[in-house]
Amino acid sequence: MIGRQFFDRDVHEVAVELIGAAFLVDGVGGKIVEVEAYHHEDPAAHGYRGRTERNATMFGPPGHAYVYRSYGIHWCVNFVCEPEGVADAVLIRALEPTHKLSLMRRRRGVEDERALCSGPGRLCQALAITGAHDGLALDLSFFQVAATTEKPEVVRGPRVGISRATDLPWRYGLAGSRYLSRTLRPA
DNA sequence: CACAGGATATACT
DNA sequence: GTATATCCTGTGA
Numbered sequence: 001m002i003g004r005q006f007f008d009r010d011v012h013e014v015a016v017e018l019i020g021a022a023f024l025v026d027g028v029g030g031k032i033v034e035v036e037a038y039h040h041e042d043p044a045a046h047g048y049r050g051r052t053e054r055n056a057t058m059f060g061p062p063g064h065a066y067v068y069r070s071y072g073i074h075w076c077v078n079f080v081c082e083p084e085g086v087a088d089a090v091l092i093r094a095l096e097p098t099h100k101l102s103l104m105r106r107r108r109g110v111e112d113e114r115a116l117c118s119g120p121g122r123l124c125q126a127l128a129i130t131g132a133h134d135g136l137a138l139d140l141s142f143f144q145v146a147a148t149t150e151k152p153e154v155v156r157g158p159r160v161g162i163s164r165a166t167d168l169p170w171r172y173g174l175a176g177s178r179y180l181s182r183t184l185r186p187a
Numbered sequence: 188c189a190c191a192g193g194a195t196a197t198a199c200t
Numbered sequence: 201g202t203a204t205a206t207c208c209t210g211t212g213a
Binding site for chain 1: 194
């Protein structure tokens with residue numbers, strides 16, 4: 001179990017170390033295989049133009065979950081990082097399912113293991129993450145984030161689904177994983 | 188395999 | 201009104 005101090009660092013450092021870490025909500029989840037870093041000076045980041053009602057959590061203390069609605073349909077979850085007050089966060093994009101697969105299949109309505117958590121909206125549905133979790137601390141017993149002992153090989157490339165700052169290679173993935181939301185080509 | 192289109196909350200023009 | 205840190209389904213190459 002990693003504590004709050006894990007997130008008291010630069011978003012890119014945290015992003016790399018999250019690859020291979022376990023992420024469970026109420027005992028359901030898996031191994032993190034894909035994330036994206038969002039920095040406050042980055043035009044594609046929600047916090048870039050200042051605080052709003054929706055992104056207020058990003059401006060709060062590190063080690064908390066920022067959950068927002070995407071395209072009016074899906075939920076997406078971020079981990080807020082240091083420094084506090086500037087809105088730096090890591091978007092969790094994909095997991096390799098390891099815990100309670102049957103429950104995730106029921107929630108997602110699909111059988112294919114690779115479709116359970118391969119995408120930010122998908123993994124929130126599989127782990128039952130909603131706006132109710134926005135602002136919650138990641139060291140509560142409800143959320144479980146545990147770092148790996150091994151040192152996984154991390155690939156870095158351009159981010160997905162944005163039109164601004166597309167040249168920044170701030171998407172991080174576990175090399176060779178079958179559970180990425182889409183193939184990750186090194187930038 | 189590669190698209191196009193729909194669902195629809197929130198923020199910006 | 202238009203765009204978006206998405207996903208699913210349908211069509212066609």
